Amino acid sequence: MRFSHSFFLTVLLLSPATSYAVDDPKELLPNPQQEQEAEQIGQQLRCLVCQNESIEESSAPLARDLRKIVRQQLTQGRQKSDILAWMSHRYGNFIQLKPVFNGETALLWLMPFLALGSACALSYRLWFKRPMQARSPQDTALKKD
């Protein structure tokens, strides 16, 4: 399994090559509603072998095992948050494609607000609330021409 290094020496290699994610209909849950929920959960979990895919998209055997576990636990009536917690407990925060909000990820989650807030404040100061006398003499000279 640990062939990533030589594996990735190949240029521009894209991981799904031979088989595709869920290529066995027996894997799917008979109840379509539950299956959809399982897919949604699977899309939140990162494949640990091919890394930048969710386990739903990955063809790696480990991803298949994890998909199976997600479906098993769903049929046992467990909730999405429980399943995500179960996975994080074993594989760490790394497995969650949507990081949980905590001190470590605060900056990440607050970035939209920070960026928008500072951009609005700055633009307001710079372009909307500028007293006329604050213009540079050059500009006034230009205006006169």
Added chain:
Amino acid sequence: MMDFFGPEEGHYALALACVLALFQGIAPFLKRQGRPSFFSPLTPGFAWAHALALLLAFMCLMLAALRDDFSVQNIAENSALAKPLFYKITGIWGNHEGSILLWIVLLGLCSACVSFIHTRHQNTLSRLKRHALGVLGLISAGFDLFCLLTSNPFARLFPMPADGMGMNPLLQDPGLAVHPPLLYAGYVGFVVPFAFAIAALIDGQLTRLWATLVRPWVLVAWALLTCGIALGSWWSYYVLGWGGYWFWDPVENASLIPWLSGTALLHSILVVEKRQSLRIWTALLALATFSFSLSGTFLVRSGILNSVHSFANDPTRGVFILTLLALVVGGALTLFAWRAPSLHDESSFTPLSRESALVLNTLFLCTLCAVVLTGTLYPPFIQLLLGHTLSVGKPFFDSTTIPLTIPLLIAMGIGPALPWLHGSLRTTCKRLYPAFLCTCAACIPAFVFLPDRMAALCAVLAVWVIYSSVLALFHQLRVATHPFRPSRKIWGMTLAHIGVGVAILGLCGMSAAHHTIVASRLGEHQSLDGLDWQLVSVTDHPGPNYDARVAELRVSRHGHPIAQLHPALRVFSHPHQTISQVAIRSFLTGDLYAVLGSTEHEGQETRYILRLHHNPLAPWIWLGGLIMAGGGLMACPFGRKRTQGTPS
């Protein structure tokens, strides 16, 4: 003949290009007794010679690929005797060394085009052009050197192998043949606004004339980048075979970030052109856009970002890249920090005006850009600072970027209806009110057909953008005397905005996509989304460098056949790999998408695994991208005497 233009000539041409680029970079800045030196007027010549030398090098590599010269390491590693001719050519940029060569060739061509700009002996403009050419030369020199020293496509291999190792079959695809050149052209195209922004900062003059000169370049680069991104996303949609089209992978983000800041630049430069305001901001965006495209393309190759698309990693390369980036980006931003404070904006804005709408638009685009940038860089930096590993993936980006696009879409509808300088609330409302009514009407189908609330809201807003753009166009047409001449910019803008709307409708439609996986016998019927899918036959066909197993699917609705699909499995022998060939039949209402999987044997019975997708409105995503790019090109003032703007 066999001996002409071999790899050695190519190698030589590359080295020559390096020197010429250095001349091009130094000549304009040489001064003698305060006046430009004798070499200064030669700069355009150096730019031309540089581009020619690079083209020669590129041609040599192409010839080596065509001649199956496996003594060249790059060819031996990425080509094979059995590879079809078309992929021998396009395979040149399917690997690290070749793509870098393509990158610098495009950069050289950009310089050559800039040297074409006719400045009509205007003193400021010709100095601006000379300095821009100099900056382009310096950047080219750096990257030519990078290519020559760390990623030499002409490196030899001894002993020469009898056959090459072949190319990844996934890359043997027409979509991927065109995608990198377009994307790189987009990335590289932003070097021109960058160089002109630096030239303007050196002079301390960022005028209306500057904006008129630079805007077409921004438009062309933006249109190419849009095309490149759309094509890349389409490629992953039909090649990777799980119906996905955007994965928020670092490589994809690396192209999206410059696209976002480039879009912001596209809008803010209009304000410079019209009002001579927003100058510092525009200069910063011009610097940032190219810096982002540069950092994106190259950091992906240094192996820092953890991506699906992995290039060969080489730490020495990484260090070289970082040094170059520090010089280019650091130099530019230092110049900005030094000179930008002396640029003053002429006037302040009223809240209800076109320029305010444009400011608002750039704000949202830059926020989006900041979010994507943070998300992409967060994992490596957290690992560096705290030692923890975490993931930032599609669910994060979806939940942060989609809410940010909503106000952007609202503003996109209102902006074109506002006049410059000062607008009145009443006229604006009066003008937008038909679009508002149509949008309200669109709510019903959107919320009925789209199960996801957010997607439905976005779809409604996309309709809003389309209607109000069309409305703005009608208004302009009524005002304008001639339907084409005065409003070419308006035509382009309308088209681009409609493209955004169409693409967003496509994305929303995809949220209602359905798929199923079945193990089907021959002749068996499956149903998905009210459609009947029948597996008619499975046959074997030999191909040029693979063997294919092709299935035939008949899709019908209420007994009427609507499509035939032929998904296939291709078994490549060199390298040994099985690739699934997705079958897609596109309608205006959506795509039928089928993938053939493995074969199951149960006693006498054979079952074929099929993955069937119904993707409503899927083609609209790429159609929208094309419309956007078309709008960008249309807004481009080609063939006008654009440098003769009258400075009022």
Added chain:
Amino acid sequence: MTLTRRHILAALPLTGAAALGLGFQHILSSMRTGQFDPRAIRTSGGTVPQFPPLSPLPGLQGAIEGIECTSLTQQNKPILLNFWASWCIPCVTELPLLSALAPSLTLWGIAYKDRPERASAFLARNGQPFERVGQDKDGSAAIEWGITGVPESILILPGGHVVWHHRAALTHEVITHDLLPLLRPFL
């Protein structure tokens, strides 16, 4: 030229870019020394997880007992738990290093998704450093341990404390720099 607020604002992009650049420089240099792996997965240690008891490999010299939770937590010496498989190429290169460690450290092995006869033959051919070997045929125990592939090694201190999880083949450097310092109190 006086330093105004405008100057500070204009210098912000440079500062940001410089910070990012320094970060990248640090990452690149750590990547070269092997301290930074962009593909790394780190989990916080904790205790031995609950996993189904693993039966021993048949026909193996020395290791006749399987592995289960209780026996792992009740040990009074550190244990290096190694997940391996006969189909895994890096495992072959790792075995000699494990054999060299075996006299000073108790090694327990888990054959991951492997056929018993192949696993036994693999150890018979390449050396058998393990005190106990368990079979994880369907990989379910590996998931409890948070294994992403083979080989992976986990150090468990007395009391069942998981202190170290290495997600790649062991190398000489890893053993001397990472593993041995953790073992020092017990040697």
